[in-house]
Amino acid sequence: MIVALLLVPMMSISFTSQVAWGAKKKKPLPEFSTVAAAVKRHFETVPDFEPGDLIAEADVGPVFDQLQLMGWRIADRKAIEGLLPNESNYVTRQLRSKQGVKFMRKISSDPDGYERLYQLASLPNGNRLARDLIHGKGGHEMIDYMTTSKGGKNLTKMLAKTPHGKQIGKRTERIYTVDQLIARLKASYAAEKKARAEAENDK
Numbered sequence: 300m301i302v303a304l305l306l307v308p309m310m311s312i313s314f315t316s317q318v319a320w321g322a323k324k325k326k327p328l329p330e331f332s333t334v335a336a337a338v339k340r341h342f343e344t345v346p347d348f349e350p351g352d353l354i355a356e357a358d359v360g361p362v363f364d365q366l367q368l369m370g371w372r373i374a375d376r377k378a379i380e381g382l383l384p385n386e387s388n389y390v391t392r393q394l395r396s397k398q399g400v401k402f403m404r405k406i407s408s409d410p411d412g413y414e415r416l417y418q419l420a421s422l423p424n425g426n427r428l429a430r431d432l433i434h435g436k437g438g439h440e441m442i443d444y445m446t447t448s449k450g451g452k453n454l455t456k457m458l459a460k461t462p463h464g465k466q467i468g469k470r471t472e473r474i475y476t477v478d479q480l481i482a483r484l485k486a487s488y489a490a491e492k493k494a495r496a497e498a499e500n501d502k
Contacts, residue, residue: 326370351407405439413475
């Protein structure tokens with residue numbers, strides 16, 4: 300009986316200790332400069348990847364998993380992934396062909412170059428148009444023209460007035476490059492930081 304009475308408090312202390320040890324303290328939010336560096340570092344490890352290259356939805360999964368290990372589980376991860384081109388998209392697959400990579404790197408510096416190409420592909424017979432631009436001689440010049448010249452901008456406005464061209468020329472929140480991904484993550488980071496501060500103040 301005496302032994303039993305002695306064991307009860309000891310078991311209680313042991314259980315309490317296990318609960319305390321088992322509780323995982325939430326990792327502090329990494330600095331955003333660390334987040335941005337991690338994103339860039341990931342893509343630097345991708346074979347034959349250059350700054351300005353197109354990124355797709357499947358490419359960012361490993362990045363987000365890494366950020367979670369660093370202490371930031373991105374609350375709107377699915378929404379961000381939905382802003383990237385899908386890897387099965389026709390234009391995405393064309394840009395990842397041998398000729399497509401050459402074309403991609405010629406339009407990557409054009410303002411809204413990727414946006415305009417994907418918008419053109421949304422027109423009737425748009426996939427054929429995209430293929431002709433990507434694989435045809437001098438096809439990148441059309442994207443240059445549409446995004447950098449006055450005449451090209453007028454052409455964009457004309458296409459926007461066609462029955463199927465309402466989205467042509469509209470700037471969207473779509474993400475096509477690493478820099479655009481980092482800019483979008485910055486907004487999510489600010490929201491996460493605010494939420495954590497409010498939770499801390501409520502304690």
